[in-house]
Amino acid sequence: xxKVTVILALVFLALGFxxxxxxxxxxxxxxxxxxxxxxxxxxxGLNTGTIFQIxxxxxxxxxxxxxxxTGLGGGYFAAPRxxxxxxxACIFIADPGSNDIAAFRRSTASLTVFVPAVPFLxxxxxxNGTYAGIGLAVSPKFLxxxxxxSDNIAxxxxxxxxxxxxSLTLVPGSITANPxxxxxxxxxxxGNTLVVSEPNNEFLDSYQLAGGxxxxxxxISTSSCGFPAGVDIADNGLVVTGEATLSQxxxxxxxxxxTLGAVNGxxxxxxGTAIGNLENPIFNKAAYTTSTGYxxxxxxxxxxxxxxxxxxxxVNRVTAGVINPAVVSxxxxxxxxxxxxxxxxxxxxxxxxxxxQGVVWQVDVSAALTNTVWAYTVGVGGGPITPYARLLxxxxxxxxxxxxxxxxxx
Numbered sequence: 001x002x003k004v005t006v007i008l009a010l011v012f013l014a015l016g017f018x019x020x021x022x023x024x025x026x027x028x029x030x031x032x033x034x035x036x037x038x039x040x041x042x043x044x045g046l047n048t049g050t051i052f053q054i055x056x057x058x059x060x061x062x063x064x065x066x067x068x069x070t071g072l073g074g075g076y077f078a079a080p081r082x083x084x085x086x087x088x089a090c091i092f093i094a095d096p097g098s099n100d101i102a103a104f105r106r107s108t109a110s111l112t113v114f115v116p117a118v119p120f121l122x123x124x125x126x127x128n129g130t131y132a133g134i135g136l137a138v139s140p141k142f143l144x145x146x147x148x149x150s151d152n153i154a155x156x157x158x159x160x161x162x163x164x165x166x167s168l169t170l171v172p173g174s175i176t177a178n179p180x181x182x183x184x185x186x187x188x189x190x191g192n193t194l195v196v197s198e199p200n201n202e203f204l205d206s207y208q209l210a211g212g213x214x215x216x217x218x219x220i221s222t223s224s225c226g227f228p229a230g231v232d233i234a235d236n237g238l239v240v241t242g243e244a245t246l247s248q249x250x251x252x253x254x255x256x257x258x259t260l261g262a263v264n265g266x267x268x269x270x271x272g273t274a275i276g277n278l279e280n281p282i283f284n285k286a287a288y289t290t291s292t293g294y295x296x297x298x299x300x301x302x303x304x305x306x307x308x309x310x311x312x313x314x315v316n317r318v319t320a321g322v323i324n325p326a327v328v329s330x331x332x333x334x335x336x337x338x339x340x341x342x343x344x345x346x347x348x349x350x351x352x353x354x355x356x357q358g359v360v361w362q363v364d365v366s367a368a369l370t371n372t373v374w375a376y377t378v379g380v381g382g383g384p385i386t387p388y389a390r391l392l393x394x395x396x397x398x399x400x401x402x403x404x405x406x407x408x409x410x
Contacts, residue, residue, distance in 0.1 A: 035361040037373065038081040038093050038403040039396040040071030047071040048395040049082060049093040049102070051114070052373050054359065060375055060391040065114060067102035069095025072133060073399040081403040083136035083143065090158065090166035092143055094136055096129035101136070101145060101156070105166035126152050126175050133403075135184050139191040142212040143168060146182035146196055153182060153196060155212035171212040178205060179219065184228075184280075189235040189288060193217075193258040197228035197241055204228055204241065204251070208258035218260035225251040225265030230280030230298070236291045236321045242279040242298070246309050250278050250297065252323060268297065268314060270327040274334070275299045276309030283318065291321040294328070294382055296360055301333070310334040313360055315382040329383030331376060333362070359388065363404050371396045373404065 034053050041047040049065035081094040091104040091114055104114040128149030135146035143156040155174035159167045180201035187194050187209070194207040194214055202222050207214035222228045226243030228251060233239050237255035248268040254261045268278070279300040286293030295318050301311030314330040316323055364372040371393040377386050393401055 034084070035373065035375070035404055035406040036065075036082045036084060036091055036093070037363065037393055037396070037401050038071065039393065039401055040073060040081070040096075040399065040403065041396065042071050042073030042097055042399060044070050044098075047093075047095050047097070047102075049091065049104075050373075050393055050395050051091075052361070052375070052391065054375060054388070058389050060373065060389045062391055062394055063114075064395055065091065065093065065102070065104050067093050067095050069100050069102055070097035071399075072096050072130070074402055081133050081136060082405045083138040084405060084407040085138050085158070085166070086140055090138075092136055092138065092166075092168075094129065094134035094145070096133040096148075099127055099129055099134075099147075099149075101134070101143070101168060103166045103168055124154075124170065124175060126150050127154055128152075131181060132183060135182065135196075137185045137187045137194065139187045141191070142171070142187075142209075144185060144187055144194055144214075146178075146185045148181045148183060151178045151181055152176060153178060153185070153194070153207075153214060155209075155214065157212060174213050176207070176214050176216070179203065184230045184241075186231045186233045186239075188233045188237070188255070193233070193255055195231050195233055195239055195255075195260070197231050199227045199229055199244060202227055204231070204239070204253065204260060204263060206255065206258055206260045217258045220253065220260045220263050222251050222263050224263055225249050230282075232282050232295075234283050234291060234318070234321065235288050238291070238318075238321050238323075240281045240283075240295060240323065242281050244277060244279060244300075246277045248276055248278055248297075248299075250281060250323075266323070266325050268316070268325050268327055271314050271330045272332065274310045275301065275312040275314075275330065275332050277301055277311075287318040291318065293318050294378075295323055296378075298360075298362070311362070313362070313376075313385075315378060315385070317382065328381075329378075329385050331385040333364070359406070360385075361404050361406050363393075363401050364390070365400045365402065371401045 039048045047067045051063045083092045093102045129147045131149035137144045155171040156168040180198045185196040196205045206218040226245040229242040231241040239253045241251045253263045277300045280298035284294045297314045311333040312331045314327045360376045362374045374390045375388040377388045
């Protein structure tokens with residue numbers, strides 16, 4: 001792969017920036033149903049994150065998080081470059097164009113206000129994300145980052161207490177070389193295992209984690225199902241990843257401790273033939289914690305080879321830790337009159353105050369509605385899927401926003 005050497009930038013989140021707030025918008029559900037985009041602004045120092053929040057009835061509100069860093073103007077569409085801490089206290093946003101990570105903490109005075117964390121310095125030239133972005137995954141104590149430009153992963157310790165809450169410190173000895181470009185990654189619920197996708201190389205890697213230090217345990221081929229993209233881990237050790245070949249196939253594997261077993265290829269059934277390129281699978285809360293629930297398979301509708309499929313997503317049952325390939329319900333995004341040709345479905349909020357099974361967030365990158373964020377409600381029982389509301393990302397004109405995630409996941 002192509003390697004680029006760039007000196008890392010100082011991340012200086014001056015506390016003088018205004019906080020992100022929903023105070024001027026309709027009343028919102030304060031703790032649930034928050035999605036965050038990495039707006040990936042390629043202009044120097046002007047990248048932002050945008051928080052989107054459900055505000056009944058039928059409204060999405062937005063607030064801005066200035067990172068003072070630089071994005072890539074799109075980057076790699078399968079890398080989740082935003083991460084929200086499991087305790088809902090911290091938001092971390094990658095600036096892959098300047099090789100840094102911005103940290104924001106929840107204000108103690110409000111459930112819906114985030115302010116910049118104490119500044120920190122990313123000081124290693126081994127942490128380069130300018131090839132295809134920086135993937136992020138978080139546990140309560142550590143933030144894990146995949147740097148696509150240098151093929152390395154690294155661990156950042158999260159400061160647990162105010163006033164430095166959510167600030168980051170590079171864990172000494174944590175920078176670990178991967179065989180090829182790294183993209184999406186996920187950390188297990190117990191914080192003991194990290195799984196990383198190598199989309200160009202068709203491999204999944206697993207690392208045992210101790211004190212934030214990763215130790216390689218597996219380097220497993222995914223050639224049986226294609227190029228691995230987004231990845232997620234249920235608490236029973238079930239690993240699922242999408243694959244970027246314009247199909248409806250996905251990979252599964254089982255963790256024994258921190259070691260991956262053989263990767264198996266699977267194909268969805270009952271979703272129709274239009275939607276495709278299964279990129280980003282995400283378990284819902286019940287599937288994470290009880291091994292019985294749902295997995296949402298996000299379709300990008302875009303891929304290599306000059307072909308296109310429709311974006312959207314499916315809902316599939318997980319029973320006793322096994323994913324049923326038969327689709328419970330699915331949404332083909334081109335049923336919207338705007339006919340998007342690309343969608344990113346990285347964000348899924350779980351059971352919430354609306355009395356629904358979940359809310360799925362998707363970014364529309366069509367010619368007509370570029371960078372419009374959609375929220376879809378998913379009924380109890382896995383359906384029906386209903387468009388709830390949409391809102392144009394106010395911070396991303398002129399380049400595609402391809403990274404979105406949501407809280408709560410677990």
